[in-house]
Amino acid sequence: MFSIMTQNHQRGVSKPLKILHIAFTMHARGTETWLMNVLRRIDKNRFQFDFLTVEGEKGIYDQEILDLGGKLHACPHPGNKGAFLRGLRKILQEKGPFDVIHAHPYTLSGLALMQGARAGIPVRIVHSHTDRRKARRDKSVIRRAYIGAMKKLISRTATYGLAASDDAAVSLFGKNWNKDPRWNIMHCGIDLEPFKKTKTKEAMRKSLGIPQQAHVMGHVGSFHFEKNHEFLLHLFEKMAKSDLKLHLILVGDGPLKQKYEDRVKTLNLEKRVIFTGVRSDVPDLLKAMDIFVFPSLFEGLGLAVVEAQAAGLPCLVADTVPQEASIVDGAVEFLPLENADEQWVKAIKEKFEGNRIDAARALNQVSSTPFNIDHNVTMLMELYDTLSGRQDSKDAA
Incomplete structure (x- = not known):
């Protein structure tokens, strides 16, 4: 208190x-x-x-x-x-x-x-x-x-x-x-009520034009430099060449959004990178993802990571984010940003292949905390x- x-x-x-x-x-x-x-x-x-x-x-x-x-x-x-x-x-x-x-x-x-x-x-x-x-x-x-x-x-x-x-x-x-x-x-x-009545993964992927069998990584955050979309897109570009099922959902808006939209078009990846803009249905959008990636340069806490855990997603998070953001047992892995491309790529692949987190258990765990x-x-x-x-x-x- x-x-x-x-x-x-x-x-x-x-x-x-x-x-x-x-x-x-x-x-x-x-x-x-x-x-x-x-x-x-x-x-x-x-x-x-x-x-x-x-x-x-x-x-x-x-x-x-x-x-x-x-x-x-x-x-x-x-x-x-x-x-x-x-x-x-x-x-x-x-x-x-x-x-x-x-x-x-x-x-x-x-x-x-x-x-x-x-x-x-x-x-x-x-x-x-x-x-x-x-x-x-x-x-x-x-x-x-x-x-x-x-x-x-x-x-x-x-x-x-x-x-x-x-x-x-x-x-x-x-x-x-x-x-x-x-x-x-x-x-x-965070408001946990919307997480109790989300749409299905199949319905959300269909609405976003993503194949049901795709490997989907996602991020929620405004397009400002501290959110480090530069590193996130770098990882995606690196992996997309060998994983043709790989898709990326980017939720949010901001001054750097147009820059990255143009970059994705230049690389002919616009069908595999979805820019949703600002949305009121973030819990539903999280359901369309397999893993959540959050490489921020700095954060006060990172509420988006809390939301991702409430949705039952495994999370890869920069070690610049406070440890308090890790709530659900086994859901969050912290990784360094310096000279760590291969470490992130390896971790992303492991998360795609790993066991799923029980969404009901995750939501219940978040509900019992100060978050x-x-x-x-x-x-x-x-x-x-x-x-x-x-x-x-x-x-x-």
Whole structure:
């Protein structure tokens, strides 16, 4: 359970706590999808979720947020720091008062929490969803100095912090993070209900135009450099020459998607590599796969790996992904990325030939862990109540 330092202020339980999430464009990505799963389940009589969005950018979840009683507040793009700060200050003044500000971007959370502190928001939560330590090594001196300054600002302005894994905590809060009672781990969970009523492998392969006897590897993730589609397609190209049954399903969207679509066409592999785009039926798509391959350069946790295990898939995962992502017994194998082409090729072949994982057992195992979204919702409601002082008010009553 969390280590919680209760705030001094208290309020009655009649009005919902008003929480502003800083997440920007609400597309179907890991953090945003997790937030939507929380919003769908949280007690709307006790908690009001508002979301800071970016002016001129429409998110795939925007309408559903409104339908669920949430609110959207558009702000200038954070690339223009001055305009962003002025816009956020105006939102906090005109759309508040907010009881909680919950910031999800990496270092940019520092600016949001600073404005929250200036606006008098008593509970200011920073949430580290990723481990960006390796990415920072490639940044310029100026960029690294900026990141260092933002981390110090976060430490000064956050009243509480969550991280998706130990690696994500070290990345944002430092290696001695567990000595500060403000910082705590909360593994982000997934919605397990869709995994209980998926379509069959045969039906999904037919809908995707994949032969029933094909060897299908798959991946779920946005087309950004950290997801390492470069390495994934390199492996596929290497194996596709000798395994004519090999197919690849790529689920997601992003700025690099067109680059890889063009590359696949150039290699005349477009009938064997399926780009699905953003989909709402990921559990069904996972059923079409034989194995799940996840070679990320860095991750806070890797929720897609949790989903793949819930679907009963054997998973080959880069050793850059936190060990906490391994949940189902015997499902996950971690492999290095450096000079390891043949090791990955060998492992993929072995997974195709190996024993299947019992899907019902896998789903049951994931259900009993903190990676169940219902567990997250219960913990978050308790956290918001306690930090705001409302839990104290209820206990006193």
